Amino acid sequence: xxxxxxDIAEGNPDYSIFxxxxxxxxxxxxxxxxxxxxFLPTNDAFSDLLEELEVESLDDLSGDQLRPxxxxxxxxxxxxxxxxxxxxxxxxxxTAFGGTFDIEIxxxxxxxxxxxxxxxxxxATNGIVHVIDEVxxxxxxxxxxxxxxxxxxxxxxxxxxxxxxxxGVSVTLDDDSPxxxxxxxxxxxxxxxxxxxVPEDQDLTNLLLFHVVADATAITLAxxxxxxxxxxESAYLTHSITVDGGPEVTIQDExxxxxxxxxxxxxxxxxxxxIHIIDGVLxxxxxxx
Numbered sequence: 001x002x003x004x005x006x007d008i009a010e011g012n013p014d015y016s017i018f019x020x021x022x023x024x025x026x027x028x029x030x031x032x033x034x035x036x037x038x039f040l041p042t043n044d045a046f047s048d049l050l051e052e053l054e055v056e057s058l059d060d061l062s063g064d065q066l067r068p069x070x071x072x073x074x075x076x077x078x079x080x081x082x083x084x085x086x087x088x089x090x091x092x093x094x095t096a097f098g099g100t101f102d103i104e105i106x107x108x109x110x111x112x113x114x115x116x117x118x119x120x121x122x123x124a125t126n127g128i129v130h131v132i133d134e135v136x137x138x139x140x141x142x143x144x145x146x147x148x149x150x151x152x153x154x155x156x157x158x159x160x161x162x163x164x165x166x167x168g169v170s171v172t173l174d175d176d177s178p179x180x181x182x183x184x185x186x187x188x189x190x191x192x193x194x195x196x197x198v199p200e201d202q203d204l205t206n207l208l209l210f211h212v213v214a215d216a217t218a219i220t221l222a223x224x225x226x227x228x229x230x231x232x233e234s235a236y237l238t239h240s241i242t243v244d245g246g247p248e249v250t251i252q253d254e255x256x257x258x259x260x261x262x263x264x265x266x267x268x269x270x271x272x273x274x275i276h277i278i279d280g281v282l283x284x285x286x287x288x289x
Contacts, residue, residue: 005038005124006031017046018070020058025066030074030097036127037075039112041135049135053269065268068147072098072138078127081120084110099142112136113271137271140184141170149265149277152192160208163201169208172235174272182235182273183213185251187281188264195281209236210253210282213243218274221266224249241282253282 006028009015018041022031031038041049046058055061074097079087087094088103088110095101101113110117115132122129144150144157161168173182192198199207212235213219219227225245231254234241240254249263261280268275 003124004032004126005036005129008122008124008129009038009040014042015040017043017058021046021061021066021070024058024061025063025070027067027070030071032126033076034126035076035078037077037079038127038129039073039115039117039132039136040129041073041115041132042118045115045132045134049137064265068098068138068143068268068270069135070098071146072096072101072136072142073132074098080128081110081117081130084112084117084130098146099138101136137269139272140173140182140270140275143268143270143275144184144186149188150186152189153186156192156198156204156208159198159200160205163204169205172209173212181218183219184273184275185211185213185241185261185263185278185282186275187211187261188277188279191261191278191280206236206239207281210234210239210241211278212236213241219243220274221249221263221276224263224266224276249276251278251282256282 003011006019006022009019009022022028050057050060053061075094076097079094084094084103085105088105092103093100094103104111106116110120110130112130112132113136115134115136117130118133119131122131138146141157145154157169161170173184198204213232214235224243227243227245227249229242229244231240231242242252242254244250244252249266250260251263252260259280261278261282263276264279265277268277
């Protein structure tokens, strides 16, 4: 090919929403790197996503929201359709900048998570492009494990998953259970770094799951602003979280006298729920013991 990956996307009006999203998320540099694979969603795929997220247009999503979604479509090695098919048996996994995705073959079609490849192997000067018919969303743990806003939280996820606690946090959150639409109140890096003594094993798993609402409907920031000291079950079922809206959204653990945490950035969309970034760790006194 004589065109770069971005040239290919920019040169076809069917991909104009993707191009606009890349600009908004400030990902031009990442997509200009060498030896990349891009799964390129069509405009129809993006329109379906916007409808699913109940937003009018791309204008309603911020660069912060778009970035993890777009990075989930970029792999830092060149995978042509043959190599993808080799990975596919038994829903093989491969890793994008934004997390790990499934690859399978269905009736002869190459399927990446929920998206079918509708045009494969468009060769670019800096990699390869496969056009897909859906926008795939990363899972909550995909985002936590790859997004720089969550590097400290990621370390706790890994420690919990490696510890004696059964099951780990990632297993719980990515389980295909009926409670698949989680809300994760994710403490920012500074909030976690301020905790002097972090619990271990099952206590750490519990602490992290206190920050997850086990609600069958993911709660957006707009919905949270409407809540009036609403008590919601956390994923660690002996604990509840109080969510209080307006003018900011604050959360507090019902059962322990912890400081309130405030949502500082909301509505990071994942395949299995929504992440809201908060400025404190719930149960600070529990963690400080």
